[in-house]
Amino acid sequence: MPGWLAGWAMAAAATLQPAALGALLSARLIGRPLPWNRRVGCGVVAIAAAGLAGDMLLAALALGAGDEAPFAGTLWLSLTATHAGLLRLAAVPAVLVLWFDCVRQPDGRPGWPGCLAALAMLLARAAGGHVADAVDPLAALTVHGLHLSAIALWSGSVLAAALAGWRSSAAPAGLARRLSTLATTTLPVIALTGALNWQRMQPMVGLWRWHGYPLWLSVKLGAALAALALGAWNRWRHLPNDDTAPMPDAAAFWRILRLEALLLALTLLLGARLGASAPGA
Amino acid sequence: MLSSLSTRLLLMLGLAMPLAASAHAVIQRAQPAADTVVAAPHMVRIDFTEPLEPAFSSIVVRNAQGQPVTADKAAVPSDAPRSLTLVLPPLPAGSYQVEWRTLARDGHRTGGNYRFKVR
Numbered sequence: 001m002p003g004w005l006a007g008w009a010m011a012a013a014a015t016l017q018p019a020a021l022g023a024l025l026s027a028r029l030i031g032r033p034l035p036w037n038r039r040v041g042c043g044v045v046a047i048a049a050a051g052l053a054g055d056m057l058l059a060a061l062a063l064g065a066g067d068e069a070p071f072a073g074t075l076w077l078s079l080t081a082t083h084a085g086l087l088r089l090a091a092v093p094a095v096l097v098l099w100f101d102c103v104r105q106p107d108g109r110p111g112w113p114g115c116l117a118a119l120a121m122l123l124a125r126a127a128g129g130h131v132a133d134a135v136d137p138l139a140a141l142t143v144h145g146l147h148l149s150a151i152a153l154w155s156g157s158v159l160a161a162a163l164a165g166w167r168s169s170a171a172p173a174g175l176a177r178r179l180s181t182l183a184t185t186t187l188p189v190i191a192l193t194g195a196l197n198w199q200r201m202q203p204m205v206g207l208w209r210w211h212g213y214p215l216w217l218s219v220k221l222g223a224a225l226a227a228l229a230l231g232a233w234n235r236w237r238h239l240p241n242d243d244t245a246p247m248p249d250a251a252a253f254w255r256i257l258r259l260e261a262l263l264l265a266l267t268l269l270l271g272a273r274l275g276a277s278a279p280g281a
Numbered sequence: 282m283l284s285s286l287s288t289r290l291l292l293m294l295g296l297a298m299p300l301a302a303s304a305h306a307v308i309q310r311a312q313p314a315a316d317t318v319v320a321a322p323h324m325v326r327i328d329f330t331e332p333l334e335p336a337f338s339s340i341v342v343r344n345a346q347g348q349p350v351t352a353d354k355a356a357v358p359s360d361a362p363r364s365l366t367l368v369l370p371p372l373p374a375g376s377y378q379v380e381w382r383t384l385a386r387d388g389h390r391t392g393g394n395y396r397f398k399v400r
Contacts, residue, residue, distance in 0.1 A: 063337055063384065081336035083386045132386040133331045276388060 006065075007276060010058045014272035016051025017125055018148060019265065020044045021118040022156020024098065026182060027109045030157060033175035035164055041108025044160075045099045048121070052095060056088050084128040094120045122149045129275035130201070140200060147193035150186040151271065155264035157182050158231075162254070162261035172254075173240050173247050179257075180235045187228070213277045220270035227263040230256050306331040306385040308393070309363075315395035321372045322399075325355075325379055332362040337384035340367040345376045355381075372399045 023044050027036045056079060063082075064074035079085035094117040101114030110118060126145040127137075134140035157179055238253040240246070247253055306329035313319045325340055340355035355367040365381065377399065382392040 059388075062390070077336050082334045082384065082388075084388045128388060130387050132388070 006058060006062050007273065010055065010062065010276055011269055011273035013051050013054030013058055014125070014275070015265070015268045016054070017048050018122060018152035018268055018272075019156055019159055020048035020051065021122055022152030022154070023160040024048075024102070024110050024156070025115055025118050025153055026157030026160055028111075028115055029153075029182060030175065030178045031109075033178055034157075034160060036107055036109055036160075038102065038105070038108035040164060041102035041105070041110070042099065045095065045102050048098070048118075049095045052088060052091055052121075056085075059084065059088070083132050087124045087128050091121045091124045094118075094124070119149060122152055134200060143193045143196045143200075146189055147197060148271075150189040150193065151268065154183050154186045154190065155261075155268050158227075158257060158261045158264055162258045172250055173242070173245060176234075176239050176247070176253060176257075180231065180239065183228075183231055190224075213274060216270045216273050216277070220267050220274065223263045223266045223270065227260045227267065230260045230263070234260070306333060306363075306383045306389070306391050308381075311379070311395070313397040315397065318398040318400050320400065322369060324366050324368045326364060326366045327379075327381055328361075328364045329383060329385070330363065331385040331387065331389075333357050333365060334384040334386060337382075337390075338365050339382050340365055341380045342367060342369060343378045343380065344372075350377070374399050 060075040060078040063078050079089050097117035098114045101110050102108050105111055123145045126148045127141050131140045131144050161179055234256045309330050310328045312326045313322050335357040342350045344350055351370055355365050378394055378396050380394040384390050
């Protein structure tokens, strides 16, 4: 597999995890207005598990490229003898806890054990990549863990609403308002932790050339800002003050929300690509 | 309220956080150095800018005919996680190429090569 394709395939697999985990956490936080059931919950956990498995396999493929060693050996070594591999292995019991918790819950929304497992998986993802070689890994992990968790919550809630909520929500205005509140709460965290991550990358800025890392970072920021503008527009233009009131133009609201979901999925994809890219490249 | 508290906590964390040079592993120093003429070295040692993953980091030294001069594997010393060493047999005079590949702890692969001569 060509290097550029491997990089994007790994990013796509890595995107599935925060998207699915954010959707699961938001299903718990938003509650009843977001239509959800056990089948949907288990399906979303399966997406997170598929993302984790894809991440493991693609990382081993990339590490073994050009070597004659059998793939199974490279896979085992990549999982047991590298920092990133051990983090991926640590996420396996967490995904199992999440699965059993969603199966156990009557409405398929994760309970506290499942939510903690989802947060542990997000932290494990945040601990790989550039955090691993920071001067103060604990501070870097705290900042990036908060950043990834907040972006996952925002994106996951919008994706879940765009995919599952728009047709069947009994109270669309209530769902829209809770989505908006969740986004508003996560935004200061995303902005501040993003700024701190930027501060951590400053020593490398002098090495940047205008492709790869800085280009993707710019597109990511642009997509996030566009999603933010769409969300704000949707709230002020289409959301009634009363949760029980009918929405004046519900079709337009959900159309804009789906566009916001696409932009947030792009933001997650580019975030995952940045995590697997050398800043100086 | 929650946002305001999280803002304050994050600002405090930001002030306390030292700057970190997150990057891929690039050579900081090599012995023997590139394009030098040296007496037969006992080992090649390359110091990188980032901690390395020993399982996926390697050095191969080839003679002028392209043959590896040793079947031994490179190692990352336990007290120097940013260094990669390869013990060499006695090398006759000639030109040698050092080929290195690393996997940094942040998951980035880098590689390269350079030459040195033994007098």
